[in-house]
Amino acid sequence: MAGRVIVVTSGKGGVGKTTTVANIGTGLALRQKKVAMIDADIGLRNLDVVMGLENRIIYDLVDVAEKTCRSVHKALIKDKRLSNLCLLPAAQTRNKDAISPEQMVTIIDELKEEFDYVLVDCPAGIERGFENAVAAATEAIVVTTPEVSAVRDADRIIGLLQDREIYEPVLVLNRLRPDMVRRGDMMDVDDINDILAIKLLGIVPDDEEIIISTNKGEPAVLNSQSKAGEAFRNIVRRLEGEEVPFLPVNGEPGLFGRFLKLLNGK
Amino acid sequence: MRLFRDEAPSKKQAVDRLRLILVHDRAKVSTGLLEQLREEIINAITKYVEIEEDEIEIELNTTETKAELVANIPVVRVRRAIE
Numbered sequence: 512m513a514g515r516v517i518v519v520t521s522g523k524g525g526v527g528k529t530t531t532v533a534n535i536g537t538g539l540a541l542r543q544k545k546v547a548m549i550d551a552d553i554g555l556r557n558l559d560v561v562m563g564l565e566n567r568i569i570y571d572l573v574d575v576a577e578k579t580c581r582s583v584h585k586a587l588i589k590d591k592r593l594s595n596l597c598l599l600p601a602a603q604t605r606n607k608d609a610i611s612p613e614q615m616v617t618i619i620d621e622l623k624e625e626f627d628y629v630l631v632d633c634p635a636g637i638e639r640g641f642e643n644a645v646a647a648a649t650e651a652i653v654v655t656t657p658e659v660s661a662v663r664d665a666d667r668i669i670g671l672l673q674d675r676e677i678y679e680p681v682l683v684l685n686r687l688r689p690d691m692v693r694r695g696d697m698m699d700v701d702d703i704n705d706i707l708a709i710k711l712l713g714i715v716p717d718d719e720e721i722i723i724s725t726n727k728g729e730p731a732v733l734n735s736q737s738k739a740g741e742a743f744r745n746i747v748r749r750l751e752g753e754e755v756p757f758l759p760v761n762g763e764p765g766l767f768g769r770f771l772k773l774l775n776g777k
Numbered sequence: 778m779r780l781f782r783d784e785a786p787s788k789k790q791a792v793d794r795l796r797l798i799l800v801h802d803r804a805k806v807s808t809g810l811l812e813q814l815r816e817e818i819i820n821a822i823t824k825y826v827e828i829e830e831d832e833i834e835i836e837l838n839t840t841e842t843k844a845e846l847v848a849n850i851p852v853v854r855v856r857r858a859i860e
Contacts, residue, residue, distance in 0.1 A: 658791075659791050659794055659795050659798070662795055663795060663798055663799065663802065666799050666802065666803070667802060670803070692788075694786060695785075695786025695787075695788045695789075696786050696787050696788055697788060697791075698788055698791050698792060698795075699788075702788070702791075702792050706792070706795055706796065706799065
């Protein structure tokens, strides 16, 4: 049976697409799935860095498309930690036009015969890079943060995905800050669900560990202490069809909040 | 901290602004949405009244606080019975 091809996209840049791909890919591999991650952000590749694999790149996506390397397998980089996890890196010195949607389909058609999951890290924007990343996908994960600009772009992307017959994209709400939600300065999950009206795959709290894990090149999903890592482990389980309750995101009130509650007799 | 700041929490503004933005974005982006709407309005209305189809104006207007669909439909005559 052919593997699932899932594009991770957002419209807006900097909301956490690459981090999401790295963590979901690693999380699926931890569950013994065979996973290939493709960095479709030609010219601005980063998935290699987030995975800590930047020193192992020999061939890239464009080399495969142009047949500079003999097969797609020559360009796949095995993860350091998990042998069933692979990365197909983007070219860094080319641009988005260096590859066509048809070439992406050919490459991914080959990969999905061998892998359980093919995850495509989509570049920001809605131009050629988006077309390439979406071309072979049959499912989509839309990443957004609880900000007006990110949600607006997510809405646009959901429309574009539907034009491409991906009718049921799922949502990852990234970088939620429970403290800000609690004091009414950040949109919460219900607000965003209400506006975007697509199925929620997961809520990832804002977590310093993400920056630390990127510093090290080790996805947070490997770190049992990380809140974001836990959220990504749950996301992976949901992708695999498990019913997993969402982590409480309103958080516990801080010391001062608890003091106020005491005063109010609650 | 709210104690030292008299502004209201900003979430409501975010939600309200976003709703308005998306009304506009979606209407613009989905080609033909307003066209289709126009067609269906004409179909519905002509059952009851005769109108000047060429003179119909349908616009989606947004202000700072709300979005409204404004339709200007010149009526020629009201029918006696529903056709």
